[in-house]
Amino acid sequence: MPSSLAPGATFPDYVLPDQTKTPRRLSDLQSGDPMVVTLIRGFFCPKDRVQLQGLSAFYKQLVVGTTRLVTITTDDWHTTNNLRQQLDAHWPFLYDEDRTVQQDLDIKEYTDTEHDVMIPHTVVLRPDLEIHRVYNGYYYWGRPSTAELHQDLREITRSIRPDWDLTQPALREAWEAGDKGPFYPYGQKSMERVMQEMAGAVDQYAGSADGD
Structure with a gap:
């Protein structure tokens, strides 16, 4: 992540197609509430699957906690849908085949010469896409547990409500x-x-x- 994407900075308001091929703007999906954005490698990555499985179980808490969740992948539309359906995920999955996010944030995983993916990150956002915390998930233990997300979201919600x-x-x-x-x-x-x-x-x- 560039140094500008530190706590207090504004995450870019990307517009990307979701699993229905409908363009979505992140600020619209956020709708003024806290939001968690997961930037993932994609369908082939077992670490992504395990993280997303945990988020699938956690998602009910995000819903009642009025918190949005968005996943962004470099997979194509068909593969993105397969992943979302296999995980029984109910939040928007945005796909970025052009690698706009990867290039814009300078997070190309250069150690993977086969898939041209992003270094996985989890970004926790305050309203207006303000960055609260960024987790680098290149190693699995760099990704946040649901307990850590709970703490982040408690801090955000306490401060905005x-x-x-x-x-x-x-x-x-x-x-x-x-x-x-x-x-x-x-x-x-x-x-x-x-x-x-x-x-x-x-x-x-x-x-x-x-x-x-």
Whole structure:
């Protein structure tokens, strides 16, 4: 990773096709919530499979924790779909056959002369694609455990949700006064939109204003 992609920097807002061949913009998929982005080698890599299997089991917690998950691979569309289906994964898999991300972030795995892949990374993002933490997964133990992701996401959520501690008297006063601004999702999104996002219905909300 270039030094500019350090905590506090902004991750590039890539637009790549997903498993349905539909172009997706990362900021649309994030929709103002925390997000985890996994940059993987692809179908052939057993380390990727094990990591993604763990994320598949963890995904239910990400959903109820209003956290987005995106995987980016250099595989083609067909191979990307095979991997996603075999893992029973329910989040967007974006494929980057042109190696835009690999080249842009300067993460070509030059030790692999056969597959032309990315060095695996896991990037944990605050809203607005702000980088919170980057894990280098060239060696498997460099990849985050779900416990580490839980800790990262706790730190992020605590810092971005004013209603983290509902016992604060000022929060109760605001609620009783009809001020829902500090409360999530009431002050930011309709419950309908939140439920659509939790269901992964990206076509219904990506790039649109709330309530559209």
